[in-house]
Amino acid sequence: MELGPDTKRIDLTDDHTGPDPVCLSIPCYGAGENTCVDYSPELCIRREPESLLEDALIQLQNRVPLIFSGPRGFGKRWLMQDLLHELNRNNRYSIKYVDVGNLRKEALSISEFLEWFAERIDPDLASAFRNARRSNLRSAMTELMGRYLEDLTPPFILAIGNTDRILDRPFGKDFFRLLRGWLNKVGGQSERWRKFHLVMSTERDIGRLNRELRPAPPFNIGEEVPVNKPFSxxxxxxxxxxxxxxxxxxxxxxxxxxxxxxxxxxxxxxxxxxxxxxxxxxxxxxxxxxxxxxxxxxxxxxxxxxxxxxxxxxxxxxxxxxxxxxxxxxxxxxxxxxxxxxxxxxxxxxxxxxxxxxxxxxxxxxxx
Structure with missing residues (x-):
């Protein structure tokens, strides 16, 4: 399989996180030595059935959010990587990956978390968030994200790994309300938000997450992609x-x-x-x-x-x-x-x- 240019590797560290574990600078397929220590090329085989990835690509291109769900160790992150590589052929998309599982510092406020999250999307977005008037944090972040999308030419893919782990934080539900608000805007008439595509992974059961996050969870308007089978x-x-x-x-x-x-x-x-x-x-x-x-x-x-x-x-x-x-x-x-x-x-x-x-x-x- 021939792959187009890969997205730039994000390798950010600060007081709250370790290195981002996903590296898109090395393709899953083809010859060449692995030079990226955070990447796991041994998982790079196309999982059965082959239609799994093809169906996911079609859904996402139709602006349907994707949720890769399944137990730990069954390949959710790899399948997400495979999807991002396919989407990134010829630089047709702007792709950002954020792994919530790397958020290590326990005593974070919602403001600190949103700044951390924005930093992983774009340092300029984080800077704008720090300097914004923020009587309502979700509204401020949404407005800044809209401006960020407006300045982009290609469609934007936000891939969030281990999304459900944020529920272990006091502000977890607020974050999911933020994501649901963004998805609602995708379905509206705003041209800038129509560039937005969301991919998530979770270990927790989607049905339980939907019940826990009522009345407006982000998962119930997405397409679940189960990743729960061992290798054949x-x-x-x-x-x-x-x-x-x-x-x-x-x-x-x-x-x-x-x-x-x-x-x-x-x-x-x-x-x-x-x-x-x-x-x-x-x-x-x-x-x-x-x-x-x-x-x-x-x-x-x-x-x-x-x-x-x-x-x-x-x-x-x-x-x-x-x-x-x-x-x-x-x-x-x-x-x-x-x-x-x-x-x-x-x-x-x-x-x-x-x-x-x-x-x-x-x-x-x-x-x-």
């Missing part, structure tokens, strides 16, 4: 081939057992196999892992996986009841699915319901 066996093989890894039947079975074919874990496992080869199942001391070891190779060899598991453990431990629920699923004899208890675990990508209720992959047993 064919996708695992395709991804392995792109990484130069030839899989045996036993290795395919191991990946399914240990990773549940969950895209993020599967990508890590295949990346390890490419980097370590026959040494993949050895620990840091050069000793071979036990044949009954349930880990993907040796966790000690993979800082990326270890950090991911540590982050999940920290999130679980913030809620004692949730961590206890996880341990009941993790340890024999397990338990049956209870929506109120286990949906948060499903949202984190830790459990699956089909074909049976269990941990997504046995590697999650490492969370103790």
């Amino acid at each position: 066996d064919a996708e695992v093989v395709l991804l392995a081939e792109k990484l130069g890894v030839s899989l045996t039947e036993k290795q395919k079975e191991d990946i399914d057992k240990k990773c549940g074919n969950q895209p993020s874990l599967t990508a890590v496992a295949l990346y390890l196999m490419r980097e370590w080869g026959e040494d993949c199942d050895k620990d840091c001391n050069g000793q071979k892992a036990d044949k009954d070891d349930e880990r993907i190779c040796a966790v000690e060899n993979n800082l990326r996986l270890r950090r991911y598991l540590e982050e999940l453990e920290q999130e679980l431990r913030r809620d004692a009841d949730l961590f206890e629920a996880f341990k009941v699923v993790r340890d024999p004899p397990g338990t049956d699915w209870e929506p109120k208890v286990h949906e948060p675990l499903e949202r984190l990508g830790l459990v699956v319901r089909e074909p049976e209720f269990k941990l997504t992959g046995s590697v999650y047993k490492e969370i103790q």
Whole structure:
């Protein structure tokens, strides 16, 4: 697939955030070494069915907001990247990506957050917001955003990753009211707002979000794109081939057992196999892992996986009841699915319901 020029990478840091994790300067497809450390090229295969991306493109070009929804680790961010790359052929769109999941400072006011948000769209927009008279913050931001759109020639794509995490902030509902107000203007007669297109991703159930954000959630006028399926066996093989890894039947079975074919874990496992080869199942001391070891190779060899598991453990431990629920699923004899208890675990990508209720992959047993 031939790609046009890619959008400029946004790599902003300040008191409230880390580096933006999405880099559009390296295409998903084609030859060339990856030089962007924040980009994950191992996930760059076209997901099944192929019509998924095509349908999403058509909806967005018709100004229908898109919401990529699904558990953590199932490829929402990558699919959004794939969409943005396709939209950016020949620089037909102005594209900005903002990841709410990177907002780290807890004690933010709505004013500070909107300034942070505006900075990721354009530093000049943030400067204008700082200097504006702001008796009504949402109105001020909306007016400034309208002026920003008016100065643009191409249509504007605002892609917001992990949108639902803003609900953990006191001003979360205000932010969603702001987005809904912008979408209402898209449906009006304003020529400048007709340039505006919105793409979001969320781990939380869309129906619940709509109920929580009544009376005017932004999600109920968008098109949901579910991203909740593990890799098929064919996708695992395709991804392995792109990484130069030839899989045996036993290795395919191991990946399914240990990773549940969950895209993020599967990508890590295949990346390890490419980097370590026959040494993949050895620990840091050069000793071979036990044949009954349930880990993907040796966790000690993979800082990326270890950090991911540590982050999940920290999130679980913030809620004692949730961590206890996880341990009941993790340890024999397990338990049956209870929506109120286990949906948060499903949202984190830790459990699956089909074909049976269990941990997504046995590697999650490492969370103790």
